[in-house]
Amino acid sequence: xxxxxxxxxxxxxxxxxxxxxAEMLKGGVIMDVVTxxxxxxxxxxxxxxxxxxxxxxxxxxxxxxxxRMSDPDMIDGIIEAVSIPVMAKxxxxxxxxxxxxxxxxxxxxxxxxxxxxxxxxxHIDKWAFTVPFVCGATNLGEALRRIxxxxxxxxxxxxxxxxxxxxxxxxxxTIRREIRRLGALEADELYVAAKxxxxxxxxxxxxxxxxxxxxxLFTAGGIATPADAAMMMQLGAEGVFVxxxxxxxxxxxxxxxxxxxxxxxxxxxxxxxxxxRGLGEAMVGINVDEIPQPHRLSERGW
Amino acid sequence: MSAPTVGVLAVQGDVREHLRTLESLGVRxxxxxxxxxxxxxxxxxxxxxxxxxxxxxxxTFDLFEPIRQRIKxxxxxxGTCAGMIMLAxxxxxxxxxxxxxxGLDITVRRNAFGRQVDSFEGDLVxxxxxxxxxxxxxxxxxxxxxxxxxxxxxxxxxxxxxxxxVAVRQGSLMxxxxxxxxxxxxxxxxLFVDLVEGRDELDPRG
Numbered sequence: 001x002x003x004x005x006x007x008x009x010x011x012x013x014x015x016x017x018x019x020x021x022a023e024m025l026k027g028g029v030i031m032d033v034v035t036x037x038x039x040x041x042x043x044x045x046x047x048x049x050x051x052x053x054x055x056x057x058x059x060x061x062x063x064x065x066x067x068r069m070s071d072p073d074m075i076d077g078i079i080e081a082v083s084i085p086v087m088a089k090x091x092x093x094x095x096x097x098x099x100x101x102x103x104x105x106x107x108x109x110x111x112x113x114x115x116x117x118x119x120x121x122x123h124i125d126k127w128a129f130t131v132p133f134v135c136g137a138t139n140l141g142e143a144l145r146r147i148x149x150x151x152x153x154x155x156x157x158x159x160x161x162x163x164x165x166x167x168x169x170x171x172x173x174t175i176r177r178e179i180r181r182l183g184a185l186e187a188d189e190l191y192v193a194a195k196x197x198x199x200x201x202x203x204x205x206x207x208x209x210x211x212x213x214x215x216x217l218f219t220a221g222g223i224a225t226p227a228d229a230a231m232m233m234q235l236g237a238e239g240v241f242v243x244x245x246x247x248x249x250x251x252x253x254x255x256x257x258x259x260x261x262x263x264x265x266x267x268x269x270x271x272x273x274x275x276x277r278g279l280g281e282a283m284v285g286i287n288v289d290e291i292p293q294p295h296r297l298s299e300r301g302w
Numbered sequence: 303m304s305a306p307t308v309g310v311l312a313v314q315g316d317v318r319e320h321l322r323t324l325e326s327l328g329v330r331x332x333x334x335x336x337x338x339x340x341x342x343x344x345x346x347x348x349x350x351x352x353x354x355x356x357x358x359x360x361x362t363f364d365l366f367e368p369i370r371q372r373i374k375x376x377x378x379x380x381g382t383c384a385g386m387i388m389l390a391x392x393x394x395x396x397x398x399x400x401x402x403x404x405g406l407d408i409t410v411r412r413n414a415f416g417r418q419v420d421s422f423e424g425d426l427v428x429x430x431x432x433x434x435x436x437x438x439x440x441x442x443x444x445x446x447x448x449x450x451x452x453x454x455x456x457x458x459x460x461x462x463x464x465x466x467x468v469a470v471r472q473g474s475l476m477x478x479x480x481x482x483x484x485x486x487x488x489x490x491x492x493l494f495v496d497l498v499e500g501r502d503e504l505d506p507r508g
Contacts, residue, residue: 010423014422016423016484017423017440021421023350024315024316024350024383024384024440025351027312027314027315028315028352046355046358049352083412083413084352084354085352085418102419105419106417107418107419108418130419131418131419132418260358260359261359261362264313265335
């Protein structure tokens with residue numbers, strides 16, 4: 001999948017540069033923000049990047065309606081406010097929103113199921129862009145289809161805006177289990193595996209040999225507490241997206257900082273205990289089971 | 303001398319890539335998040351990542367002063383990208399109140415090459431290496447100015463940033479704006495391991 005670069009001419013937007021950017025975010029927390037003030041709080045708390053969007057998923061759920069890319073003025077304001085990378089969400093398949101975000105100079109685009117999809121058949125052709133993309137996945141086949149389309153980073157989807165971590169766990173466990181399963185197959189069994197995963201054989205073979213995705217794998221969707229973040233890291237996430245969990249809680253600055261620390265020291269229960277104290281109220285939360293099937297965001301994208 | 307132990311500061315960033323590159327050179331590579339782990343190291347790598355996050359976490363986990371003390375005592379340290387910022391005595395365009403470990407008498411400009419769409423890879427001549435390195439620059443800093451004791455190891459050759467300093471060394475400290483740990487070329491790490499092992503092929507005076 002990695003295209004060759006002429007060795008002597010400087011080149012932007014290469015696979016290595018796009019995937020490399022995500023490598024630098026590993027072990028970090030990326031926080032949803034809707035204003036420059038929130039972005040500043042996130043940066044001060046130690047976020048490795050912020051995600052600009054119009055409304056956090058919990059509000060999208062509560063308010064309904066069509067959810068779109070943020071106002072460019074808001075994105076400019078966020079870029080101005082912080083020195084850390086700024087990501088922004090585009091609707092699934094909405095390549096013109098992605099073109100706008102690239103022209104605004106965002107550092108990463110999230111082609112996200114949290115917004116209302118613009119195309120129910122096709123995702124964005126992400127190879128056509130200089131800016132890198134992150135996409136959500138609920139299983140390995142979905143992750144590999146997104147990588148085939150040019151995604152340079154994958155996040156397990158979870159169920160955004162709920163504060164219920166159960167789907168994040170299911171999706172992360174599924175992706176990791178399917179990768180392990182590939183590793184146990186004979187070489188001549190990978191052709192059928194590729195067919196079943198609905199993903200290109202070459203990519204399936206690469207994952208089988210490496211025992212990991214060729215891009216960084218973060219977790220997302222329902223992470224609300226330091227212990228949630230610590231669990232997801234122990235389950236194999238390389239970093240954490242937190243959406244509504246921070247700015248829908250009682251004390252955003254302190255909770256943001258606690259989740260950052262718990263992500264780094266995810267394997268140290270004493271540390272996770274220490275940072276979990278006195279955080280005030282977590283976001284209220286909705287059980288995923290109580291959300292009717294058509295309203296589950298993780299079922300958008302295919 | 304038996305194989306030295308080189309730690310990689312592991313609070314955030316591309317730790318795994320550095321560990322892999324160091325292991326390929328036959329040194330014992332280990333992660334460092336605690337002072338006890340730092341104490342066991344003959345050299346330290348500060349990886350790529352987000353410098354504001356890293357500085358904060360290093361402070362949180364009480365590594366700031368111990369690392370500073372070791373740097374003062376001559377510990378060889380190699381910083382890449384965010385690691386270069388962490389080793390710089392002065393930052394331009396830092397976040398408000400951003401701290402650094404310091405040690406290198408340089409002024410670094412954060413995100414100097416621009417945003418992610420400006421990130422690039424290309425060949426770069428590095429002092430002490432006989433063939434160019436294929437260098438990957440990701441939201442990279444550059445060195446705005448250097449003190450008298452700092453050796454410049456590489457400058458951007460052409461384009462709008464031509465002449466900008468992107469690799470330096472001062473005593474036992476080394477730093478690059480780019481990511482030699484990304485891309486499978488271990489020669490820049492070899493220069494650092496030579497420093498750790500007390501060989502000093504980079505010294506222009508020597």
